[in-house]
Amino acid sequence: MKKRELILSAAALIVLFVPSAFAQSTTSSTTATPDKPESIAQRKDNQQDRIAQGIDSGQLTAGETKNVETKEADVNQEEHTMRSEDDGHLTAADRTKLDNQQNHLSNQIYDDKHNANTATYGKGEIGDRRENQQDRIAQGVKSGQLTAGETAKLENQQQGVNREIAGDRQANGGKLTGLDKKAINQSQNKASRNIYNKKHNGRTRG
Secondary structure: OHHHHHHHHHHHHHHHHHHHHHHHHHHHHHHOOOOOOHHHHHHHHHHHHHHHHHHHHOOOOHHHHHHHHHHHHHHHHHHHHHHHOOOOOOOHHHHHHHHHHHHHHHHHHHHHHOOOOOOOOOOHHHHHHHHHHHHHHHHHHHHOOOOHHHHHHHHHHHHHHHHHHHHHHHHOOOOOOHHHHHHHHHHHHHHHHHHHHHHOOOOOOO
């Protein structure tokens, strides 16, 4: 008797839960349809997640990040212009054009992350600061606190610091003097304030 009751109870539970599970499965598959307007926003988010991962891992140098984020900012600006010309909407032709541009950008992100160039920071205080700045930028990209344009400007600044370090080392047999380190730290202080300000200025990736 008890065995029969257990079987009936199990059958009732299956009847209750299978429709719910089927509905969730159907919903998740339909939301992923690429024809929906959200697909443009999803692609932008995906590109930024890939860039953030590349910054954090060192696969993307400051110069490479500046380059791809400048192009991402241009695509975003073009999308904004398209929407402003059609009451906030995108036409089918607009979507096709934006998708093609994101395809090209996606290929470049892949190439930059898999080429021989990697971000190397060095040892000691100077190296630790360079890595810390990149970690903060990567976090801002990942969280959406930094727009593509803001990231491009911050990475341009980091690229300048990296050139300053390389130039100082070349002038001193591969080493940094005390005065060199002081000047580099001052440059990084300015960069650090810029990172903070851009992450807290109210602008977010849209």
